[in-house]
Amino acid sequence: MDVKRPLSIIKTLSAINIGGTPLASFKKDSFYYEVILSADEFVKDVYPTPASHLQTITTAWSADSTMTITVTPEYGEANVYTVKFKVIKSDDTTLSMITGIENFDPRTREYIYKGEQLPEMKFEKKEEHQTVEMNNGVFTVTAEDGSVGTYTVTLQAPEYTTSAL
Numbered sequence: 664m665d666v667k668r669p670l671s672i673i674k675t676l677s678a679i680n681i682g683g684t685p686l687a688s689f690k691k692d693s694f695y696y697e698v699i700l701s702a703d704e705f706v707k708d709v710y711p712t713p714a715s716h717l718q719t720i721t722t723a724w725s726a727d728s729t730m731t732i733t734v735t736p737e738y739g740e741a742n743v744y745t746v747k748f749k750v751i752k753s754d755d756t757t758l759s760m761i762t763g764i765e766n767f768d769p770r771t772r773e774y775i776y777k778g779e780q781l782p783e784m785k786f787e788k789k790e791e792h793q794t795v796e797m798n799n800g801v802f803t804v805t806a807e808d809g810s811v812g813t814y815t816v817t818l819q820a821p822e823y824t825t826s827a828l
């Protein structure tokens with residue numbers, strides 16, 4: 664008489680580790696996760712932990728930094744977990760410097776320049792992925808995430824007084 668054990672139907676994971684650290688939000692019956700990375704971080708290694716030694720686990724990466732983890736039991740349909748990595752884009756619209764402006768402070772957005780004409784001004788970006796347009800004393804700074812900020816330098820002509828004869 665042959666005795667056969669029942670085939671395993673366990674098709675969940677017991678954990679998902681990201682770069683060696685357990686995914687804090689993991690629940691065995693939740694199948695979609697987003698991992699947020701800062702702009703200077705790279706996608707980390709993903710390690711699924713099986714809930715049973717009788718499962719087959721396969722992983723696949725897609726071009727958009729998403730890993731799918733397929734957990735196939737001995738018997739029955741598979742579950743698919745998805746881990747999507749998203750990079751936070753900077754929203755910084757400040758400049759490091761505008762030359763030609765005395766006492767420049769990146770937090771101050773409006774300046775008055777007293778003179779006959781605006782000085783020659785140049786700027787230094789605070790972040791590599793910013794774009795800056797300069798037009799008649801207005802600096803429009805677009806951050807990596809599309810946020811927009813402006814610096815305005817307004818010309819104030821000197822006051823002339825006339826003396827009585």
